[in-house]
């Protein structure tokens with residue numbers, strides 16, 4: 001799914017209005033009804049709803065939503081923040097419609113702000129995608145009132161005060177919603193880690209904007225949701241055999257960190273690979289043979305760490321890094337690996353840390369290798385960034401400069417191609433912020449590469465499937481209790 005910027009969304013809006021055709025007022029009504037459907041499915045009419053509306057189209061949505069919910073028997077109080085003389089046409093028309101049924105309150109100065117009990121549900125319809133500058137004065141005071149209340153807050157389209165596609169100032173007034181119900185498309189702002197508190201649990205509701213226009217609009221940003229992930233997956237053909245699905249090699253684990261090899265290997269096996277060999281330090285031989293009877297084991301000459309490579313000719317893909325340690329002999333093995341590998345690879349964890357310490361090696365990494373840094377590992381590789389938008393830009397130029405597939409891990413992991421395209425992932429949850437979850441991902445990606453998925457498809461699909469397994473694990477065990485091996489146990493799609 002494409003992620004569009006603010007001006008592209010405005011054009012999309014105009015295109016839909018002109019070509020469907022539909023009036024802008026009816027489009028607002030359709031958006032409002034989509035919001036109402038979501039709200040009614042989630043909240044019954046026992047709790048009072050308090051609306052805070054601006055005077056643009058976001059405020060217009062708020063007024064329309066209030067009218068529809070009031071007709072459905074919800075208790076509705078509406079405040080319009082009177083911060084400007086100007087108002088949009090559709091705001092004015094909806095104000096007129098609403099006033100036929102309900103008294104609207106105006107906030108003209110701060111003392112007009114209501115006292116909230118915390119029992120209400122607050123609907124934030126102050127500012128939407130039309131934000132051009134930070135919210136100040138009366139708008140900022142209203143935002144503060146909402147944020148200070150213990151009541152639940154639901155933002156219409158996007159939290160008021162949050163830019164859709166660029167960084168906010170540290171002191172900007174921005175609503176901190178529990179939920180954002182966004183129209184048609186996810187917004188770039190929702191993907192950015194530092195915006196977590198300003199997105200809340202966000203979701204997208206369909207308002208029938210022109211799909212062909214969305215598909216045709218050029219953007220570097222995409223969202224890998226269920227529909228786009230499904231397009232990547234290949235069926236297992238009836239007459240296939242284990243040779244069809246490749247032979248993966250994992251170079252992982254060291255003394256005290258053999259669990260990383262086990263998690264990585266387990267995930268690789270459960271992602272459809274034909275055969276798996278783990279190359280491990282001597283101390284890992286029994287552990288791996290017992291823990292993963294389906295895998296073969298190749299044993300290093302060193303008892304505690306990896307120092308040498310097995311013959312690489314048998315393998316169709318290689319994953320390296322989890323639990324590796326950073327000893328000089330291991331670095332030597334990585335240098336040899338870069339010289340000898342002729343198949344697609346995934347580099348993770350300590351393999352990346354060793355690359356950061358040896359930039360010459362980084363330059364030699366084969367094109368289209370997948371690297372899977374978490375933010376700290378990425379900082380070691382590419383340097384510091386002043387904010388999370390800047391880090392995304394740095395990752396795009398890093399992927400381009402080194403011709404790598406960069407999988408920048410976190411919530412909404414971004415998969416970045418050398419051409420600068422970014423695919424944000426839809427799945428996963430904070431229960432995955434636990435040791436070993438990244439090792440599981442490396443196993444999945446190596447398996448998909450061994451099965452001859454292109455590095456681009458393997459990265460997008462693998463990250464998606466990893467998140468699905470994490471979501472299932474959270475359902476089974478809760479986000480708090482789940483551990484990385486639960487992700488492996490819950491794989492399969």
Ligand SMILES: NC(=O)C1=CN([C@@H]2O[C@H](COP(=O)(O)OP(=O)(O)OC[C@H]3O[C@@H](n4cnc5c(N)ncnc54)[C@H](OP(=O)(O)O)[C@@H]3O)[C@@H](O)[C@H]2O)[C@@H](O)CC1
Pocket residue numbers: 009010012013027028031054055056057058059060061088126127128129130131132133134135136139156157158183184207209
């Ligand atoms: N996209 C879609 O498909 C659909 C969108 N819909 C809805 O429309 C919403 C966008 O509405 P919108 O364009 O009228 O802008 P909105 O956010 O209400 O702001 C209003 C005006 O405020 C101003 N302003 C900006 N920043 C400011 C600030 N800090 N402090 C004070 N003023 C500020 C600025 O005007 P300016 O003063 O810059 O001339 C701006 O134009 C969208 O989020 C969604 O809810 C649906 O109804 C239908 C389908």
Ligand SMILES: Nc1ncnc2c1ncn2[C@@H]1O[C@H](COP(=O)(O)OP(=O)(O)O)[C@@H](O)[C@H]1O
Pocket residue numbers: 349374409410411412413427428429430431432433434435436437438439440441466
């Ligand atoms: N809050 C979160 N939401 C979704 N996924 C997350 C979150 N935190 C971590 N993850 C995922 O869990 C994995 C953690 O990887 P990593 O930090 O390398 O852990 P480890 O090194 O312990 O294996 C990544 O794939 C990341 O995307």
Ligand SMILES: [K+]
Pocket residue numbers: 058124125126127128155156157158159160
């Ligand atoms: K809003």
